[in-house]
Amino acid sequence: MRNTFRKMLATPYALFMALFVILPIILIAVYAFVDSEGAFTLLGNFKELTKEKSLVNVIKNSVIAGLSTSLICLLIGYPIAYYLTKKEFNRTGVIIGLFLVPMWVNFLLRMMSTKAVFNVLGIPLGMGTVIYGLCYEFLPFMIMPIYTTLLKIDKMYLEGAEDLGATPVKAFWKVTVPLSLPGVLSGLTMVIIPSITTFAVSEILSDNKIKLLGDFIYNLKAYNLNMASAISLVLMVLLAVSMLITNKFSDGEQGGGIW
Amino acid sequence: MEEKKTNGKAEYIIELKDLTKIYDGKTVVDHINLKIKRGEFVTLLGPSGCGKTTTLRMIAGFERPEEGTITLEGKDIAELPPYKRPVNTVFQKYALFPHLNVYKNIAFGLKLKKVEVTKKNIFGKEITRLVNMAYMPVEQKVTKKDGSEVVKTVPFCRSYQMMTVTTKKGIKKLKKVNMYKKFIDDKVKHALKIVGLSGYEDRDVNSLSGGQQQRVAIARAIVNEPQILLLDEPLGALDLKMRQEMQLELKDMHKKLGITFIYVTHDQEEALTMSDTVVVMKDGVICQEGTPIEIYNEPTSAYVADFIGESNILDGVMPEDKKVLFAGAEFECVDTGFAPNEEVDVVIRPEDWVIKREGNGILNGEITGCMFRGVHYEMTCMAGGYELILHNTVEYKPGRKIGLYVDPENIQIMHKEHVNNTLPVRFTSNTTFDLCGGTYEFSPAACFDNCEYDEENDVLKINGEEIALKGKEAKVSFEFDSIDMNDDEYASPLAGNVESMIYKGKNYLVDIKTDDNRHIYADTEYLWDKGDRVGITIEKDKFTFSDCDFIAKEGFTYTGEEKNA
Numbered sequence: 001m002r003n004t005f006r007k008m009l010a011t012p013y014a015l016f017m018a019l020f021v022i023l024p025i026i027l028i029a030v031y032a033f034v035d036s037e038g039a040f041t042l043l044g045n046f047k048e049l050t051k052e053k054s055l056v057n058v059i060k061n062s063v064i065a066g067l068s069t070s071l072i073c074l075l076i077g078y079p080i081a082y083y084l085t086k087k088e089f090n091r092t093g094v095i096i097g098l099f100l101v102p103m104w105v106n107f108l109l110r111m112m113s114t115k116a117v118f119n120v121l122g123i124p125l126g127m128g129t130v131i132y133g134l135c136y137e138f139l140p141f142m143i144m145p146i147y148t149t150l151l152k153i154d155k156m157y158l159e160g161a162e163d164l165g166a167t168p169v170k171a172f173w174k175v176t177v178p179l180s181l182p183g184v185l186s187g188l189t190m191v192i193i194p195s196i197t198t199f200a201v202s203e204i205l206s207d208n209k210i211k212l213l214g215d216f217i218y219n220l221k222a223y224n225l226n227m228a229s230a231i232s233l234v235l236m237v238l239l240a241v242s243m244l245i246t247n248k249f250s251d252g253e254q255g256g257g258i259w
Numbered sequence: 260m261e262e263k264k265t266n267g268k269a270e271y272i273i274e275l276k277d278l279t280k281i282y283d284g285k286t287v288v289d290h291i292n293l294k295i296k297r298g299e300f301v302t303l304l305g306p307s308g309c310g311k312t313t314t315l316r317m318i319a320g321f322e323r324p325e326e327g328t329i330t331l332e333g334k335d336i337a338e339l340p341p342y343k344r345p346v347n348t349v350f351q352k353y354a355l356f357p358h359l360n361v362y363k364n365i366a367f368g369l370k371l372k373k374v375e376v377t378k379k380n381i382f383g384k385e386i387t388r389l390v391n392m393a394y395m396p397v398e399q400k401v402t403k404k405d406g407s408e409v410v411k412t413v414p415f416c417r418s419y420q421m422m423t424v425t426t427k428k429g430i431k432k433l434k435k436v437n438m439y440k441k442f443i444d445d446k447v448k449h450a451l452k453i454v455g456l457s458g459y460e461d462r463d464v465n466s467l468s469g470g471q472q473q474r475v476a477i478a479r480a481i482v483n484e485p486q487i488l489l490l491d492e493p494l495g496a497l498d499l500k501m502r503q504e505m506q507l508e509l510k511d512m513h514k515k516l517g518i519t520f521i522y523v524t525h526d527q528e529e530a531l532t533m534s535d536t537v538v539v540m541k542d543g544v545i546c547q548e549g550t551p552i553e554i555y556n557e558p559t560s561a562y563v564a565d566f567i568g569e570s571n572i573l574d575g576v577m578p579e580d581k582k583v584l585f586a587g588a589e590f591e592c593v594d595t596g597f598a599p600n601e602e603v604d605v606v607i608r609p610e611d612w613v614i615k616r617e618g619n620g621i622l623n624g625e626i627t628g629c630m631f632r633g634v635h636y637e638m639t640c641m642a643g644g645y646e647l648i649l650h651n652t653v654e655y656k657p658g659r660k661i662g663l664y665v666d667p668e669n670i671q672i673m674h675k676e677h678v679n680n681t682l683p684v685r686f687t688s689n690t691t692f693d694l695c696g697g698t699y700e701f702s703p704a705a706c707f708d709n710c711e712y713d714e715e716n717d718v719l720k721i722n723g724e725e726i727a728l729k730g731k732e733a734k735v736s737f738e739f740d741s742i743d744m745n746d747d748e749y750a751s752p753l754a755g756n757v758e759s760m761i762y763k764g765k766n767y768l769v770d771i772k773t774d775d776n777r778h779i780y781a782d783t784e785y786l787w788d789k790g791d792r793v794g795i796t797i798e799k800d801k802f803t804f805s806d807c808d809f810i811a812k813e814g815f816t817y818t819g820e821e822k823n824a
Contacts, residue, residue, distance in 0.1 A: 159321055160354035162341040164368035164483065174367070178358040 028236075031229035045230035058216045064127065065212055066196040069134040070142070073191050074184065076135070077142035081183075082176075084143075085150045096147070103140050110136070111204045118205070125206050133205040134195045141194070142187040149183025150176070193239055269333065272297040272519050273318070273487060278327035278337075280313050280543075285776075287313045289543035290327065295487075295521065295536075300513050302522045302530040305540035306566070306759075311523045314540075315489050318521065319348045331486070342371075347480035348489040352496065353472045355464040361475050362460040365447045368483040393439055415439045450482035453512060470501045477509075481516060490522045494529065506532055527567045531555060539563050555608075560676055561768075564606040565761045571647050573764045575605040575672070583672055586764070587643030588622045592670040604673045609637070609650040611669035620662025626655045645764035677780050681736045681805070686728035689719045694735065695773040697753025697795070703728075705800035707810075721810050734806040739768065741801035742781035744793045751794025755779060757787045771795060 035041045049055060080099065084090045102110065111133055118129055153176060161171035195201075199214035211219075213235065220228045271294045280288040288310040295301050303311040316322045318329060320341030329337045336344055347368070355364050373389040376396065380386050393416035401411050416439040424434045451457050454474035459467075464475060473493060480488055490509075494502045510533050513520050524530055530537045531551040539546045539554060539562075547554060547563045558564035561572045575585030580595040585605045597603060617623055624642030635650045642663060655661060684692040689712065691700050703712040703719055711720040719726055748754035755771040758778070769787060771779045779795060787793065 154352075154354075156350055156352060156354040157356060159341070160348075160350060160356070161367070162321075163319060163346075163348045164479070165342045165371040165373070166367075167340075167342055170371065175356060175358075179356075181358075 025236075028229045028232055031226050032233045034226060036224065036226055045226045046234075048224075048227050049230060054211065055216065058211050058213055061127070061202075061210050062196040062213045065131055065134060065202070065210075066192045068131050069138060069195045070188050070191040072131065072135050073139050073142040074188065077139055077187065078146055078180075078184070081143045081146035081150055084147055099143055100140055102136075107137060108200060108204075111201055115204050125209065127206070127210055129205045130202045130210050130212075133201045134198070137198070137201060138191045138195055141190040145186040145190065146180060146183040149180045153179045189239075189242055193235075193242075197235065270296055272332065274328075274330040275314070275318075276328045276330065278314065278317060278329065279325050280310070280317060280322055281325045287543050288317070288324075291543070291545055293538060293545065293548070295519060298517050298519055300510070300520045300522065300533060300535045301538060302524060302534040302536070303538050303540055304524060304527060304530040304566075306525055309540040310543035311525075311540050312491055313543075315348075315491055315521060315523045318487070319346060319489050320344050345485055346487045346489055347483050347485035348491060349473075349476050349480050349493045351492045353476040355472055355475055355479070357465055359464070360460070361451070361456070361462045361464060361467075362447055364464060364475060365450055365479045365482050366443050368479065369443050369446055372483070397438070415442075446482050447478075450478040453481065453515070454478045455508070469497055470505065473497065473505065477512070481512070481518070485518065487519045487521060488516075490520060492524055493522075494526075495524075502529075509533060531567070539566065541566075557671055558606055559673055561604045561606070561673065561761050562676070562759070564604075564671070564673075569609050569648060569650075571605075571607045571609065571764060572761055573605045573607070573645060575603050577601050577603055577672065581667075583670065585643075586622055586645045586647075590621055590665060590670060591667040592672055593667050594670075594672040597672070597674070602675055602678055604675055606671040606673065607647075607665055607669065609648040610635070611665055612647070612649045612651075613664040613666070614649065614651055614653070614655065615662040615664055617660040617662050620664040622663040624661055624663055626657050626659045626661060628657055629654060647764060679736050679738050680742075680779050681734055682777060682779070684733055684735045684804075686731045686733070689717055689728045692728075692735065695753055695775050695777050695779075697751070699752050699797060699802075700799045701802045702800045706802045706804060724810075726809060728809075731807075731809045733804045733809075736803045736805065737797055737801050739780050739782040741798055742779070742783075743796040743798075744769065744771075744781055744783050744785075744787070745796065746791070746793060748792050748794040751796045753795045754792060755795060757789055757791040757793060759789065760787060 032045055033040060033042060035044050084096050084099075090096055114133055114136065115125070115129075118125060123129065157175050157179065158168075158171050161175045162168065166174060196212055197214040197217075199212065199218045202210050202212045202215055208215075213231070217228050217231055220231070273295045275291055275293040278288055278291045278293075279286065291310075291314060303314060305311045313322060317324050317337070320336070320339060320343075324337055327337065328335045331345070356367065359367065370391075370393070372392045374392050374395050375387050376390045377385055377387045378396075393414065395415045396412045397415050397418045399411050399413045399418045400408050402408050416437070418438040419435045420438055421433055422436045423431050424436065425431055447460065448457070451459060454477050456471060456474050456478065459471070459475075464472060467475065473496075476493070493509075494505050497505060506529060509520075509522075513533075522530075522533065531554070534551055536548065537551050537554045538548045541562055547559045549557075554563065554567055558567060558570075564570045564572055573585045575583050577583050577594070577597045578589075578600055580597070581592055583590050583592045583594070583603065583605060613620070622642045624640040624647065626638050626640050627646070628639040630637045631654075632650075635652050636654045638649045638651065638655055640647045640649055640661065640663070647663070649663075682694060684694045686692045687698060689703060691698050693699075703710050707721050709722050712718070713720075719728060745751060753773060755773040758770040758772045760767045760769045763782075766782045766784050767786060769781050769783055771781060771793060773779060773795075781795070
């Protein structure tokens with residue numbers, strides 16, 4: 001009796017999951033393999049995709065923007081996360097707060113004001129400004145997972161390394177960095193996927209000159225839901241594969257990222 | 260112990276002098292002095308918070324001392340960072356690197372090893388520099404294409420030799436072997452052999468059991484051939500059986516390696532089993548230092564006697580040399596050099612009581628309890644108003660009347676650390692004073708000699724001279740038994756935390772630490788717990804004052820004692 005009641009408590013969540021998580025995925029999968037008339041087609045939509053001349057360019061832009069954004073975010077974010085874990089830099093948690101506050105400001109507003117700043121400074125809009133905007137937008141997503149893994153690393157490992165003859169710099173590279181890799185990997189996935197699928201940033205900060213995968217899907221949607229589903233499916237598969245790789249890397253490691 | 264001198268080197272490998280560590284204003288290690296002989300197995304023993312681990316961490320270099328020196332082989336290393344010290348640590352929680360396998364964990368220190376290399380710089384001047392061993396220049400025979408051999412200088416990590424190696428399939432093959440890799444390989448394998456884990460090289464450290472991880476941690480430390488191996492409660496996380504096995508193995512390793520071991524533990528049995536020298540610590544100071552046998556048989560304080568093994572600690576008086584009165588009887592002993600009628604602490608180990616027929620011993624008693632403890636029976640006995648613990652292989656049932664005898668050699672007599680409480684005070688009026696932040700009332704007529712006090716007019720006369728006490732400073736003394744402890748801290752002028760307690764057969768001697776870090780000792784019949792918050796009430800006519808500069812010296816006789824600083 002009590003057991004059935006307990007199981008009943010899960011019903012709203014199960015319903016929510018079914019309606020808003022599982023059903024949409026199924027719909028995407030269905031749409032991806034169905035043409036505009038509703039007839040089944042195995043590779044029709046994917047073939048259509050290859051006919052789109054702009055797609056090559058879009059993928060190229062996405063790869064460049066995604067990779068450089070995540071790399072820049074890593075280069076900036078890792079040292080920030082590292083110093084935030086040091087008590088003397090982040091005694092009250094105010095500084096970590098300062099890095100997160102920009103996330104509270106509406107991001108469209110942030111992008112438009114960034115564009116205005118570029119215009120005032122006379123900087124031409126293009127790939128550079130898009131990457132700038134993406135880094136601005138996604139830096140906190142890099143800092144947070146790295147920060148949490150670094151925080152979890154026991155100080156005794158560093159003491160152990162120093163005891164065995166490692167200078168603090170060596171200890172950092174040989175102990176801290178490898179032990180924080182899971183955080184780095186989840187930071188990278190958290191930056192790279194959204195940055196290539198976002199559309200407003202590139203649209204605003206390049207005056208529609210540079211199109212990323214997000215813009216491509218956004219523009220497709222208007223006239224071809226099936227093709228949009230197909231490309232989304234490809235992205236989802238890519239995401240799943242990258243997650244698998246991430247998990248492989250972080251297997252057996254202590255700590256772990258946000259995922 | 261035999262004195263060792265190796266190759267004319269100093270007898271002591273490491274010397275701590277006035278070593279002091281203060282955390283947030285609290286002195287954790289207080290001017291410690293310790294000399295450790297080369298090749299010795301030394302154990303720092305004490306309860307948690309006694310400063311033993313902090314002392315070890317200062318030797319390892321993780322803590323900087325506020326004061327004092329650590330001299331290793333004649334050099335002060337107190338300010339050196341850990342990576343420059345020729346010592347290695349085995350950590351309590353192992354601290355094995357989870358991202359590396361067993362082999363890489365052990366090779367970690369070796370790969371960082373630096374050697375001195377003398378080289379000529381561009382001006383032809385010889386300079387000595389520390390370089391990583393991998394880049395140490397070595398001579399390498401190289402066979403040229405025409406078959407002639409030349410000797411070249413190459414970094415160690417690129418030197419090789421042709422060697423016959425057995426492949427996994429068991430085929431012998433002549434192969435080019437990298438000498439640096441082989442050097443590390445051999446060392447790691449040797450270390451693994453010493454700790455009994457040969458063949459575990461490729462194992463993930465997280466897949467090992469606690470005991471195996473501990474062995475890897477030891478291998479990782481000894482592979483660097485440190486001059487001193489520091490062990491911070493290395494067996495604390497293991498279960499009893501494993502711990503006992505590792506104790507023997509560690510002792511064995513110590514013999515084989517010949518390295519000086521400094522071992523930290525709170526387990527007295529462990530300390531007694533393994534060490535050459537035991538250093539008992541309390542509150543950041545060393546209480547006693549000696550061989551396990553000395554520490555056990557001749558503790559120099561009630562604290563040490565209580566901490567090491569079970570013992571009967573009793574109050575006694577020595578009327579003359581070789582005679583001691585306790586539990587209402589006079590015993591013969593072997594101790595001399597005490598003042599006539601000096602109050603002493605007497606320690607008798609439970610197994611040293613000889614049980615005789617009633618009337619045949621020095622002391623008569625009645626068995627009140629009996630418990631089987633495996634090898635022996637543990638019995639409690641009431642004798643002369645004291646409760647004694649006896650160990651005997653023969654069982655005596657409760658109610659049995661017995662006589663007790665102790666061999667004079669088995670009576671250990673110690674000076675009392677504290678005879679009474681003596682603390683500084685400041686008078687706040689003619690009848691009150693401030694002690695450690697609490698205001699106590701006292702009756703002047705009872706506490707001062709030659710004193711008259713007119714209560715109505717608040718006039719105090721000492722030695723016939725009128726004195727206003729307010730604002731004056733002095734020292735107050737009061738006996739342990741004049742204190743009343745209670746658990747309502749607000750009902751008493753002063754409160755403190757119970758630091759430790761020792762059973763004295765009749766009552767407990769409790770050490771209470773006040774909020775301003777002073778110790779007050781009290782006798783109580785009740786058992787309190789360590790850390791209990793207690794109120795301290797003292798009867799108002801039980802005080803004696805000393806160091807009263809404001810009183811004219813003439814005719815003033817002081818009766819209190821001033822031992823307690």
